[in-house]
Amino acid sequence: MSSEIGEDRGVPRTPLDRAPTIRDVAAVAGVSRAAVSKVLRDAYGVSPAMRTRVTAAMAELNYRPRVAARAMRGRTFTIGVELPDISNQFFTRILHGAIDALSDTPYQVVVAPAEEGSRRGLKAIEALVDRQVDGVIAVAPPIGARGIEPIAASTPVVMFGRHDPAESHDSITADDLRGATLAIDHLLALGHERIAHLTLLDITEAEESPHGHRLRTYGRAMRARDAYDDALILRSDDGQDVAYAAVRDALAAGLDATALFAAHDELAIGALRAITEAGVSLAVVGYDDVPIASHPALGLTSVHQPGEAMGARAAELLLERIAGRTEARHEVFTPELRVRTSTFPPT
Amino acid sequence: MSSEIGEDRGVPRTPLDRAPTIRDVAAVAGVSRAAVSKVLRDAYGVSPAMRTRVTAAMAELNYRPRVAARAMRGRTFTIGVELPDISNQFFTRILHGAIDALSDTPYQVVVAPAEEGSRRGLKAIEALVDRQVDGVIAVAPPIGARGIEPIAASTPVVMFGRHDPAESHDSITADDLRGATLAIDHLLALGHERIAHLTLLDITEAEESPHGHRLRTYGRAMRARDAYDDALILRSDDGQDVAYAAVRDALAAGLDATALFAAHDELAIGALRAITEAGVSLAVVGYDDVPIASHPALGLTSVHQPGEAMGARAAELLLERIAGRTEARHEVFTPELRVRTSTFPPT
DNA sequence: GTGAAAGCGCTAACAG
DNA sequence: CTGTTAGCGCTTTCAC
Numbered sequence: 001m002s003s004e005i006g007e008d009r010g011v012p013r014t015p016l017d018r019a020p021t022i023r024d025v026a027a028v029a030g031v032s033r034a035a036v037s038k039v040l041r042d043a044y045g046v047s048p049a050m051r052t053r054v055t056a057a058m059a060e061l062n063y064r065p066r067v068a069a070r071a072m073r074g075r076t077f078t079i080g081v082e083l084p085d086i087s088n089q090f091f092t093r094i095l096h097g098a099i100d101a102l103s104d105t106p107y108q109v110v111v112a113p114a115e116e117g118s119r120r121g122l123k124a125i126e127a128l129v130d131r132q133v134d135g136v137i138a139v140a141p142p143i144g145a146r147g148i149e150p151i152a153a154s155t156p157v158v159m160f161g162r163h164d165p166a167e168s169h170d171s172i173t174a175d176d177l178r179g180a181t182l183a184i185d186h187l188l189a190l191g192h193e194r195i196a197h198l199t200l201l202d203i204t205e206a207e208e209s210p211h212g213h214r215l216r217t218y219g220r221a222m223r224a225r226d227a228y229d230d231a232l233i234l235r236s237d238d239g240q241d242v243a244y245a246a247v248r249d250a251l252a253a254g255l256d257a258t259a260l261f262a263a264h265d266e267l268a269i270g271a272l273r274a275i276t277e278a279g280v281s282l283a284v285v286g287y288d289d290v291p292i293a294s295h296p297a298l299g300l301t302s303v304h305q306p307g308e309a310m311g312a313r314a315a316e317l318l319l320e321r322i323a324g325r326t327e328a329r330h331e332v333f334t335p336e337l338r339v340r341t342s343t344f345p346p347t
Numbered sequence: 348m349s350s351e352i353g354e355d356r357g358v359p360r361t362p363l364d365r366a367p368t369i370r371d372v373a374a375v376a377g378v379s380r381a382a383v384s385k386v387l388r389d390a391y392g393v394s395p396a397m398r399t400r401v402t403a404a405m406a407e408l409n410y411r412p413r414v415a416a417r418a419m420r421g422r423t424f425t426i427g428v429e430l431p432d433i434s435n436q437f438f439t440r441i442l443h444g445a446i447d448a449l450s451d452t453p454y455q456v457v458v459a460p461a462e463e464g465s466r467r468g469l470k471a472i473e474a475l476v477d478r479q480v481d482g483v484i485a486v487a488p489p490i491g492a493r494g495i496e497p498i499a500a501s502t503p504v505v506m507f508g509r510h511d512p513a514e515s516h517d518s519i520t521a522d523d524l525r526g527a528t529l530a531i532d533h534l535l536a537l538g539h540e541r542i543a544h545l546t547l548l549d550i551t552e553a554e555e556s557p558h559g560h561r562l563r564t565y566g567r568a569m570r571a572r573d574a575y576d577d578a579l580i581l582r583s584d585d586g587q588d589v590a591y592a593a594v595r596d597a598l599a600a601g602l603d604a605t606a607l608f609a610a611h612d613e614l615a616i617g618a619l620r621a622i623t624e625a626g627v628s629l630a631v632v633g634y635d636d637v638p639i640a641s642h643p644a645l646g647l648t649s650v651h652q653p654g655e656a657m658g659a660r661a662a663e664l665l666l667e668r669i670a671g672r673t674e675a676r677h678e679v680f681t682p683e684l685r686v687r688t689s690t691f692p693p694t
Numbered sequence: 695g696t697g698a699a700a701g702c703g704c705t706a707a708c709a710g
Numbered sequence: 711c712t713g714t715t716a717g718c719g720c721t722t723t724c725a726c
Contacts, residue, residue: 019501064473064476064477065477066418066477066479067415067477067478067479068414068415068416068418068419068423068478068479069415069419071413071415071418072415072416072419076415076478078478086433086439086442086443086458087436087439087443087638089434092433092434095433095460096434099460099462103462108459108474109459109460110457110458110459110474110478111433111457111458111459111460112455112456112457112458113442113446113456113458115446115450126411127455127457128457129411130411130412130413130414131414131415131423131425131457131478132413132414132415154366240638240639241638269639269642272642272644273642273643273644276643276644277643291434291587291588292587292616292639295616295619295620295645296620296623296624297619297620297623297644297645298642298644298645
């Protein structure tokens, strides 16, 4: 194989017409490919002098290692984050937390947005794994701990939000039973008796997901007061616009409630739109405390979750796993009620 | 090299302890590796019978091609999207458009969030290129057409939002001069004379960026009326919270204006927070028309940009480039004013 | 310390 | 139509 590199080791003859490889760097620096690889990986056995020459050669050629080639043998230095809904500001907070935690490491974060459909998120997670990410942060995919097992067997995974017990992977959750209790108790304390709940489609009380726990808490609280009524449970897909439509229709159908506990803030904000338009009085409490919730124009009471801290911790757990830890860790954060009343005072 | 595959071609002896490769599929199906590769790539020269057997073998083994290995020779079937601010709902609209446009193709979208710093976005774009994405959608990175050139030379790039003339890559923009004119004329028509402008740090009128064009339009309009005043130009970093702080401080310092043209809706919403808190009367117009802008609680007048359509078109242009097109294309979309007045009527 | 060489899983050119 | 084979750029023994 002939090389474009000049015979005089240490000096390239012509500028390369292709991306430089480790071989070109080696030629320019006048060392072996293995030596370059060692400098690249900060491996044992490189003299300071060699390191300097190699580094200079890399800079001169503007060399960048090809991740695909590294992936064939080792790491990709990539952490994949699967997000169920990038429009939801709570999820972007998690992402920011993870990015911050990884900013001083060689790891790069890439995001795979979940597709629509029942096994939502699975395709995105698989796409990440196919691309050989070194670790995955999976944010509350409907496939639970069981569904992630085959993947976690070969790639470190941190499950975000799912409460399923898990052996194969770590998890980060906030206490959703507690958070939902805070929300409902707040409404009860204000004197509301008929409280509706707006949750997602297909959520069941049995489910070990954030929304499953919130719905279960709601169900228990209502039954405990003999106030449970199927008609008070509203459902919509994710997204402000569909939540709006669901509540608008419920209102038009004569929803008999004085308060609404929305399973997350996007739903709550959509609900507020319908409520404002209909001109009815319905106290709303949301969940997540997204940034806009505290805006004076909305004044949405919400259950705060420390998204950034949770995302950062997820990243840390992943790094530990990549470094070799094998026992599963499960960390639980504590939600807090943030009471606001400016625009839509709960009665 | 000994194989875990049984001697009887067509039947695997033991379950594999590693991820199956094309070789395992070939063994199970009783064909050559090349044949499997052909089925995989939908290449010419496969009999239906063979295709069936190979497909069955893939399903049986739960085979998934390794993208890194494919990347060494061909494509990764990955489109990388660099986003300057994932919390900004306008950017997520672009992303959704691109995802929709690619949903019926074998391409997977991954997002690289831009980091902080002056050459914001460059690192994310480079990370994408290092990972061998087949194409990049770069959303308004501060490095302009010039800065992206070395990258576009080897990877198809669609620049989003930048108005720089470009040979090396395609671009998608909306007419920001027109959009800004719509916003300012609206305010002028309402009788406002002292109009402030809230833009980002470091933006100049000369810049061929969305915010450069908006600032330039503002400057021209004000100068044309002899109403230009440096003190009316407010600046903040991206983000509702910092925009809030900037406007709060300006108000405290006695900002002498009756209206504010914010360079994008996130800034506008942050500004509204400060304005509401301060209890002053300041008409606000935003830009982008993010979903929350039309919420009755906000009623923010804004300049609409068709984000989904623009994102979808960006993806299409990229596919064309990947398919071989070489001439650069530049498409310009038209913004529209959306007037709203519910909560913060512009006087 | 350094260098030679094998091989990761796939594609594509080529020979049967 | 099917099979053989040569790499892609990198990491990682294993000699020197």
